[in-house]
Amino acid sequence: MATATLDPVAQLLQATLDPRRNKQAEQQLLQAERSSNFSLLLLQIVASDAYPYTTRLASALCFKNLIKRNWTDEDGNHKLPGPEVTAIKQELIGLMTTTPPGIQSQLGDAISVIADSDFWQRWESLVDDLVSRLTPDNATINNGVLQVAHSIFKRWRPLFRSDDLFTEVNFVLGKFGAPYLTLFENTDRLVEENKNNKEALQQVFATLNLIIKLFNDLSCQDLPPIFEENLPTIMGLLHKYLTYDNPLLYSSDDSESSPLEFVKAGICEVLVLYVKKYDDAFSPLVGRFITSVWNLLTTVGPQTKYDILVSKALHFLSAVTHAPSHAQNFNDRGVVGDVVEKVILPNISLRESDVELFEDEPIEFIRRDLEGSDSDTRRRAATDFLRALLGQFEKLVTEVVLQYINHYLSDYANNPKDNWKSKDTAVYLFSSIAAKGVTTAAGGVKDINPQVDVVDFLQKNLANDLVAETGIEAILKVDALKYLYTFRSRIHKHQWQQALPLVAKHLNSPEYVIHTYAAITIERVLYLQVFDQSDVVTLSKDLLEHLFLLIEKEEAPEKTQENEFLMKCVMRVLVVIRDGIIPNTDSVLSHLIKITNIISKNPSNPRFYYYHFEAIGALIRFAAPSQPDKLEQALGKPFAFAVQEDIQGILFAALLEANPSASLPDYYKSLIPSILMPVLWESKGNVPALVKLVTSIIPRGASEMTRDGQIEPLLGVFQKLVSTKANESYGFDVLESIIAHFPVDTLQPYFVHMFNIMLLRLQNSKTETFSLRFVRFYHFMSARSGEGLGTDFVINVTEQIQSGVYTPLYTSIILPDTQKLSKPFDRKTAVISLTKTITESAAFAERYKKGWAFTADSLLKLLADPSVAAAPDDTIGDPDIDDMSFGVGFTQLHTCKRLPKDPWPEVKDTRLWVGQQLAQANARTGGMINTFIHERLSPESQQKLVSLIPG
Secondary structure (H helix, E strand, O other), X not given: OOHHHHHHHHHHHHHOOOOOOHHHHHHHHHHHXXXXXXXXXXXXXXXXXXXXXXXHHHHHHHHHHHHHHHOEOOOOOEOOOHHHHHHHHHHHHHHHOOOOHHHHHHHHHHHXXXXXXXXXXXXXXXXXXXXXXXXXXXXXXXXXXXXXXXXXXXXXXXXXXXXXXXXXXXXXXXXXXXXXXXXHHHHHHHHHHOOOOHHHHHHHHHHHHHHHHHHHHHHOOOOOHHHHHOHHHHHHHHHHHHOOOOHXXXXXXXXXXXXXXXXXXXXXXXXXXXXXXOXXXXXXXXXXXXXXXXXXXXXXXXXXXXXXXXXXXXXXXXXXXXXXXXXXHHOOXXXXXXXXXXXXXXXXXXXXXXXXXXXXXXXXHHHHHOOOOOOOOHHHHHHHHHHHHHHHOHHHHXXXXXXXXXXXXXXXXXXXXXXXXXXXXXXXXXHHHHEEOOOEOOOEOOEEOOOOOHHHHHXXXXXXXXXXXXXXXXXXXXHHHHHHHHOHHHOOHHHHHHHHHHHHHHHHOOOHHHHHHHHHHHHHHHHOOOOOHHHHHHHHHHHHHHHHHHHOOOOOHHHHOOOHHHHHHHHHHHHHHHHHHHHHHHHHHHHHHHHHHHHXXXXXXXXXXXXXXXXXXXXXXXXXXHOHHHHHHHHHHXXXXXXXXXXXXXXXXXXXXXOOXXXXXXXXXXXXXXXXOHHHHOOOOOHHHHHHHHHHHHHHHHHHHHHOOOHHHHHHHHHHHHOOOOOHHHHHHHHHHHHHHOOHHHHHHHHHHHHHHHHHHHXXXXXXXXXXXXXXXXXXXXXXXXXXXXXXXHHHHHHXXXXXXXXXXXXXXXXXXXXXXXXXXXXXXXXXXXXXXXXXXXXHHHOOHHHHHHHHHHHHHHHHOOOOOOOOOOXXXXXXXXXXXXXXXXXXXXXXXXXXXXXXOOOOOHHHHHHHHHHHXXXXXXOHHHHHHHXXXXXXXXXXXXXXXXX
């Protein structure tokens, strides 16, 4: 493709790197995506040396995002034209063998997306293509090929076993297995040939690193027969490189791992897999690996460049210890002593690099130190190994480790000023052996080693560190706070009543890690619901003021939102005190608005602004019902200008729902035309929030919307949403809200069209979800006979679409799927609908005699299996923000979730109500209901239905 054709796109790509122009450039690129072969144009730029590396990298990133958005639709069909799909697949592999590593990484991610939908049935040629490109000695080409293979095969690692998965793995092994082993042997030869050539050796080690990653990929589901047949040879090579040494591969930077460390760490990962999954085959070969890993751990230095290797090596020893056949190697007091002294202590003791991180990058120190976020640190890996030993030999390990703990505590007591690190080691060791089982994010440690007393250790060794104003090293303060945080479930309420004020006092600390750990501990204890609402209300004003002071300390947007732990604590306090916030609404509101305005200038920490918006949601939920006008007026402007569309919609909706009986404010009226613009509904991520907002506006604004001619655009939203599987439920939410709040006469011209849309979906592309939502909608309509709707109304509408269509619709979809309704209020609506059908419908009384019997039987089934609505669950969950991909697509706010609402609160006892309706209808019709019961029902059904009718 001519450079002149590529230049305009290349200039846009370059502009995306300029903060002053990136938004506009990104919008132009999104528009350009719609043009034919745009993806191939991006790949041409990636391939061209005529452009700077930064432009080529931006093009690769743009291509990856294009593929993520546009490769397939929700049914798995390609969205791009067939020739473009074929050309992309042909171009990608070649590019992977010729582009720099940074570009390879982006292209590899795109290949993973393609492989998710296409490999292997729609991309059968891929493996053959990869194999054909492998060379005996060209590391650059081999690395590109292996990078592609790894980007595809690594998808297997987290998957559950299935026939389709094993078919795919076997397909790959049949073509790739033998060439892979040949490449492994060739690479081993190249290492020997280039042992004195630094540049070539590093290239070959990059190949070796990928070979080992692929060995893990290919082995992750089952032991491949070709590997089992060659296991001694393969393990011989892995052992060779686990113990390999060559100064040419050393890193001169103490913080940067070399290819040698990465290869050895990868080998340790493979060893963990084989010990855990294939110990029968691997067991005869494992002995020398245990010895070599032990030697490695006792000789490697403390520099951070070795951290990844040390942690993976410790993971291997942990895996070995979990296997009873190997654990006996450690069942000796002397061996356990050696393990603690030579492996555990060197790797849990604080290093200078840890202290520097504490002082220079406190937020990074906290994130590494928290539960589960430091899985590749030495401390975490050493702790896991120690706990694995503890699991096998609890009494022996506890006794040995307690000796070391007492030694370090004594060393600290002799000279607290100089020997403070000894106490840190003692506390960490004690925590390691005290905790058993999984440490949960919700409750911390719940299972305790019975050989120790965690409360006694707290009172004797840590309480003073929390009480003392001066003379305690900052890290020891953090140790005490983290101990409370870790063992929070094991500390009783009366103990927490003493401890919580001490923890809260540390919010005043100028030390970043100390006040942050205080906030973390407070938040988690409040989540445990140790304290009553009233207990927390008395502390809440001071807690919130201290937290806001810390958050707003620096007004640069990136600094304000740096520490999500502080904002999470604000959110938790508001959630726990609920309406106890009302006296302090003005203060909290002003702080939250100020923070909103600051972070809107440069939102950079999704975790922070997620908790921030949950905090606003909590304030709206608990304060707005008593002072709705104040919050609507105060929050309207910040939401409009500072909040992304999906969150904006949720929060606006929450404000509206807090005062459902009021008229619609002018500001919301002005929003309606833009909300109903079709373009706004194009983005899948916008839909849930927009639906929530629209369905909150309708109850308060139906009359204005009718006056302004907005019913048709609103029904257009329903039609668009209900046409796709991803949004069909949202479409029904909109439709039900329309019918519940607009007069039937106003909607009369549209009913036939509405039902025609739904019947076509049922006929052409019915899904289980669509069918159930349609059945729920049918009962929603049928039950509302008093509002001008009802069963006969629905019959009339459907018969206008096609004569006779109602009978098969009712008997083959509505009645069978009614029994599948699971939500209590849906089943209650169905009971009311079916009851009104047999007591009020002229069509069922006169024309559908069998249908009347079928309806009565369906009603009896519902009543026989009542789904009783539980008390409203008003608890607010504890989401894992990392699982939510906040800021990408739709994000739910738990504080703003709608509680299930009973559409028929006047019906308290459904069985009693059904009986009363039958009796009233029988009296009204001169005994006709009794006649129908005896003429149309089986004796068994007669008895059941008659038993419902009072006296």
